[in-house]
Amino acid sequence: MRKLRMLRRLVMFFTGIIGCYSFVVVGRVVCNMRGRSWMSWRNRWVRYWARYSIWLTGGKLTVIGTPPKPPFVLVSNHLTYVDVPSFFATIDSVFVSKMEVKSWPILGPIVAGVNTIFVDRSRRSDILRVNELIAEQLDDEHGLIVFPEGTSTEGAEVLPFKPSLLAFPASQGLPVHYASISYRTPPGEIPAHISIGWAVDGDPFLTHLLRFFSIKSYEVEVRYGAEPVLASDRKVLAEELWNRINEEFVPSVIKDSECQMSHS
Template structure:
């Protein structure tokens, strides 16, 4: 059941760019086989995670997520700090925009963290089990009564020194536009007294932005994966922005607005896309803001 408070996005099937350069069918099939092999190998990875701790566990997970991106034919580019935590052992709330199922893979390829995700991801074949194994916190968007408990769980993890990631828009957008950052989960950072780390994800191809990896509209996971597998020279840029220190905002709404302002400057400051896409993106961004 949908509720008026549930996040929504005007981005739909028409926002997906179908003119991007693609690879041949044989190469796409080889990528699919490689990705399936890496994902199935993730079952063994979970066993390795159980017997490792600290930096060894982090490096093991990060290497696997990077390998999975490469299997899909995706190159990762990190801009800014190499890790989300400026101080090891100090909790941080990592806040990013939301475009695709690839977002989680890219974030964990920089630094494996505890992510908050919609409950539907738990049922995804293979990938859902691996994301769950990474200690993902699932949010049931249809049951608002559970939200305070989720915030309390996140605040506890942050106090214990964890890096916790959220997609503050609450739903996916095309990547040329973004929605309003929902303030509810920012309360966890305020309650725990930890900084917020804005992160901007940009999907690029041949030095221009592309919406082809977006997971929006009537998309199925399989259809979206097929598009990604066929893309030529896809790059995910992970822009790790400066921390927003505790005390810069008095309440969660001001904190969400401050983080969104920083993120939008990085997202829209120098995007190079065809003019009609820019105009559409700007209109959608205003509508969602």
């Protein structure tokens, strides 16, 4: 049953993502020909894809709090690639992502095609270029989402935030919104920290993706903070945002004994 579910979802997922991306590309060409902004078209189809993807994979999305309205800068803890559709389903946004994603087969070009900002974390000088792109991306049609942990985790804790990508909002006096994201799977299912949370130094991406497609259902909860954080020092800003998110954070990691029971 798991293998059949996995294969069905795999086919439907890539069919859906290629289909939606095709509409995004066509819309961009048409809007450029007419001299119009294509972002509202892009936002609509990205939102369709995100909600379709969550439904297809058996997800139930719960939103607590009020999502910010564009333009905005928002930071969140980062657990998995599933974070992306979970946020896309609720707010119009673009993401800052690691450069490696750009080279992923099929997904890389698609992610790049929806205005994702890529950062090369191996080059400290790249932060200047990225902060310039962040300034260009902020407008009334969408906001920007940053994962300042710099990596995804299984969900045991919130890692310390890297302040470098918060230099622009700090220098411009922009308030930064925040959110906490967490996942749960039902009793008897593969635990969320194994089936959904993805530490990049763990299983290869494809191995993890197939495992994720095999689970029957899961819950994802996004908690938006009540008030944004304002600070002129990027390190102070990063620390306060970490404190706020850590207060709301719900760990996904469960005890080893429970994990063993779920596989039996």
